[in-house]
Amino acid sequence: MARSSASALAPVAPSAPMLRGLAPAVRGDCRLLVLGSFPSVASLQAQQYYAHPRNQFWPIVGDLFGLELMQRPYAQRIEAVCERGLGIWDVYAHCRREGSLDSAIADALPNDLPALVARLPLLQLIAHNGGESARAMRITRSLGPEVRRLPSTSPANASWSLERKRAAWREAFIAAKLI
Numbered sequence: 807m808a809r810s811s812a813s814a815l816a817p818v819a820p821s822a823p824m825l826r827g828l829a830p831a832v833r834g835d836c837r838l839l840v841l842g843s844f845p846s847v848a849s850l851q852a853q854q855y856y857a858h859p860r861n862q863f864w865p866i867v868g869d870l871f872g873l874e875l876m877q878r879p880y881a882q883r884i885e886a887v888c889e890r891g892l893g894i895w896d897v898y899a900h901c902r903r904e905g906s907l908d909s910a911i912a913d914a915l916p917n918d919l920p921a922l923v924a925r926l927p928l929l930q931l932i933a934h935n936g937g938e939s940a941r942a943m944r945i946t947r948s949l950g951p952e953v954r955r956l957p958s959t960s961p962a963n964a965s966w967s968l969e970r971k972r973a974a975w976r977e978a979f980i981a982a983k984l985i
Contacts, residue, residue: 822902824913828855830922831884832893837930838982839923841946843938844898844914846906846960854880855894858906860961863935866972867892870979891984895922897934897942907962908938916942923949931982933975935959954978 828845842855849857856863864883868875871890875883887894901914919942923929929951934940936958946953957966957974979985
């Protein structure tokens with residue numbers, strides 16, 4: 807699953823610093839684990855999942871839960887989704903990348919997904935948020951729960967309308983018994 811500089815579409819200088827991702831936002835009663843690829847520049851700077859103002863993750867999740875998540879401070883958003891059985895993490899723990907595009911990820915080191923999933927006895931579904939995250943499906947499919955690829959909530963995914971993304975995400979939330 808690790809990507810090398812040679813496989814990245816936009817090579818990263820070997821001198822670029824290794825970036826470190828965020829800790830998982832998950833509780834032991836998680837039923838749906840959403841896996842992104844690696845936090846954006848905005849998310850790393852804010853130390854918050856899906857911090858880019860145009861990322862549609864929080865509006866979609868808030869709509870599905872019937873909550874105004876964007877009106878809440880980040881810590882309250884995380885608490886609200888975790889209380890409802892949703893967990894958030896990323897496929898990659900570390901990587902080199904210039905900018906925020908998944909195509910620029912290089913020298914990626916994976917998170918220990920099997921160890922996390924082993925601590926989640928109620929987990930029903932693992933959902934990959936976009937194509938780069940879905941590269942890890944060969945690993946996540948071996949972990950037991952159902953696995954799905956969802957359309958990326960990134961603003962770079964302009965080929966899917968918000969309504970179409972929300973419908974796909976709704977199906978995953980229903981399958982995991984979150985709504």
